[in-house]
Amino acid sequence: MAEILIKNVAKHFAGHTALSDINLTIADQEFMVLLGASGCGKTTLLRIIAGLETASTGEVWIGGRRIDHLAPRDRGIAMVFQNYAVFPHLTVFENIGFGLRMQKRPHADVTARVEKVAGLLHIEKLLKRYSGELSGGQRQRVAVARALAMEPDVILMDEPLSNLDALLRLEMRAELKGVLAESRTTAIYVTHDQVEAMSLADRISVMHAGRIIQAAAPIEVYRNPAAEFVAGFIGNPPMNFLPAAAQGRGRWLVAGQIFDGPDHHGPIKFAIRPEDVRPGDSGLAAQVRLVEPLGAHLLVTCMIEGTMFRAVLDSDLSLKTGDRLTLTPQPDRIRWFDPATTLAVA
Amino acid sequence: MTEALVTPQSARSVISAGRVVYLTAVVLLCAWVLVPLYFLVINTLSSPATVNSFPKPLIPEFDLGSLRFFAGFGGMLDALKNSIIVASMTMVMSIVIGAPAGYALSRFEFRGKELFRILILLTRAFPLPLLALPLAVLFIRTGLDDTTFGLALVHTTLAIPFAVLITYSLFSGIPVELEEAAWTLGCTRFQAFIKVVLPLILPGITASAIFAFVISWNEVFAAAVLTIQSRTLTAFLLQTLGEAPMHLKFAGGFILVVPALIFIFAVRKYLFAMWGIANR
Numbered sequence: 170m171a172e173i174l175i176k177n178v179a180k181h182f183a184g185h186t187a188l189s190d191i192n193l194t195i196a197d198q199e200f201m202v203l204l205g206a207s208g209c210g211k212t213t214l215l216r217i218i219a220g221l222e223t224a225s226t227g228e229v230w231i232g233g234r235r236i237d238h239l240a241p242r243d244r245g246i247a248m249v250f251q252n253y254a255v256f257p258h259l260t261v262f263e264n265i266g267f268g269l270r271m272q273k274r275p276h277a278d279v280t281a282r283v284e285k286v287a288g289l290l291h292i293e294k295l296l297k298r299y300s301g302e303l304s305g306g307q308r309q310r311v312a313v314a315r316a317l318a319m320e321p322d323v324i325l326m327d328e329p330l331s332n333l334d335a336l337l338r339l340e341m342r343a344e345l346k347g348v349l350a351e352s353r354t355t356a357i358y359v360t361h362d363q364v365e366a367m368s369l370a371d372r373i374s375v376m377h378a379g380r381i382i383q384a385a386a387p388i389e390v391y392r393n394p395a396a397e398f399v400a401g402f403i404g405n406p407p408m409n410f411l412p413a414a415a416q417g418r419g420r421w422l423v424a425g426q427i428f429d430g431p432d433h434h435g436p437i438k439f440a441i442r443p444e445d446v447r448p449g450d451s452g453l454a455a456q457v458r459l460v461e462p463l464g465a466h467l468l469v470t471c472m473i474e475g476t477m478f479r480a481v482l483d484s485d486l487s488l489k490t491g492d493r494l495t496l497t498p499q500p501d502r503i504r505w506f507d508p509a510t511t512l513a514v515a
Numbered sequence: 516m517t518e519a520l521v522t523p524q525s526a527r528s529v530i531s532a533g534r535v536v537y538l539t540a541v542v543l544l545c546a547w548v549l550v551p552l553y554f555l556v557i558n559t560l561s562s563p564a565t566v567n568s569f570p571k572p573l574i575p576e577f578d579l580g581s582l583r584f585f586a587g588f589g590g591m592l593d594a595l596k597n598s599i600i601v602a603s604m605t606m607v608m609s610i611v612i613g614a615p616a617g618y619a620l621s622r623f624e625f626r627g628k629e630l631f632r633i634l635i636l637l638t639r640a641f642p643l644p645l646l647a648l649p650l651a652v653l654f655i656r657t658g659l660d661d662t663t664f665g666l667a668l669v670h671t672t673l674a675i676p677f678a679v680l681i682t683y684s685l686f687s688g689i690p691v692e693l694e695e696a697a698w699t700l701g702c703t704r705f706q707a708f709i710k711v712v713l714p715l716i717l718p719g720i721t722a723s724a725i726f727a728f729v730i731s732w733n734e735v736f737a738a739a740v741l742t743i744q745s746r747t748l749t750a751f752l753l754q755t756l757g758e759a760p761m762h763l764k765f766a767g768g769f770i771l772v773v774p775a776l777i778f779i780f781a782v783r784k785y786l787f788a789m790w791g792i793a794n795r
Contacts, residue, residue, distance in 0.1 A: 219695075221698070240698070241695075241698040242699065242703070246699060248695070248696065248699045250692045250695070250696060251692075252692055254692035256696075256711055257715065258714045258715055267697070267700050268700035268701050271700060315696075315700070319700065
């Protein structure tokens, strides 16, 4: 059992706050992705869990044991680094077996374990090589194998795929998901790539400016963003926002059209994903500015009452710049946000 | 069209002009080092008569008289021994003190780090003659005068700035993630250093140690002022060759230069790496 508990963790560097009051529970065997733009504090949080950084305040628990005062080696964790950190003076075999050697395990035991994880990551043939003789993808595999060989309670990964080229990244992503599911370890994975996050995660923690904005299942984060930041960060293109004017209780005027919405005092914003609109008879009156055929569909950039709006439409449509069309939002996909708090309004 | 034709040509002439300057610089620098060495070798391997004659022969006559004279010269071997002892002590002390400082500079952020780096360089700003008298007085009071250890201390002071700055750049070249990975894989800070950093840095440390050795080997002023009985080779030669004939001076210079040259030649690969020059 390796449930991770992060309680009120904060980190201040000289003059600025990298993390403020982080509270997060990660279940045993869960794959948690910390997602955010660079500088949002995701790597700092990971390094605090690893013990490579000390939290200014707060507690970290792994498997019912408080570990924030322990050295990295006593925490039952293993880490995969962005630049792989494969030891250049050791062979692949000794790299993978490094942690086991430190535990002073018998040689036969080390050999068996190294060969097992090497098989898992398809690097059995590379065991005698040095890191200088490996490609980026192979180094990546060695780094993951080295972490798995420790059979840790928790495996921590800091943007492990970001140094690979696009095709290899796709392949490694699928493989990583399989290998980690098999190893049944709790995993925390840091990335700035939302596609990577969506495809790997059991749960995503979207981070921004040192806070966790939303921690939920990928589809939940996508469908029901808790805040404007999440709506604008996740999805490519991101969610569209339009101003709404009150028309009595729970009724809002958006671009000349009345929608049923929440009962809310003060201003509110209407939001919809680009793929959740269809051309129809009634709805939002739009003027096409740009049409980008992307094969599977059309990405249409248009203006609705002076606000830019992106729609992903069927590629059968023939549209050109200057065309006028009416976009009908799918009623159950409409979301509302309070511009004052930027939070979602139900 | 004409423009298109002219531009590549002028570009080519700029390149060739740059090449001429480059080659000239290379030739001049090589000559600056090699010409004195050439005369040193020629004159050492010549008979006294040839040394004082002009023009010099281009090929030495391999007269070993001057060198044979030194081999049998009283005190010479003692001085050589002292030089090796002092240089070895300097080598060990400057690395033992300098490398941890280099490590700290490369791995930790602390107040006054920049000031510290400048202060290290400033230790070379005071000319040794300025320090020699107070040092001599201090050494006599503490009983360190005329000892190899006392001299090694002074030489260590001279070598430490290099040791610190060289090891600083060596340690900075080793990604901190390698150490961090070792920590997460069960190492203490010290174990990670021994198992990961040290093997990677050993060639560089060796080079910087040899460099310290050569600094001590070549140093003459402090050696001459602070020792009387236990003179090092440089101080010994300075003392004995002051009034000696020309051919013996050349031979003495030869004896001094050759070991340093051999050392530098042996570790040239690491010296290149140390100064961040691609080793081709």
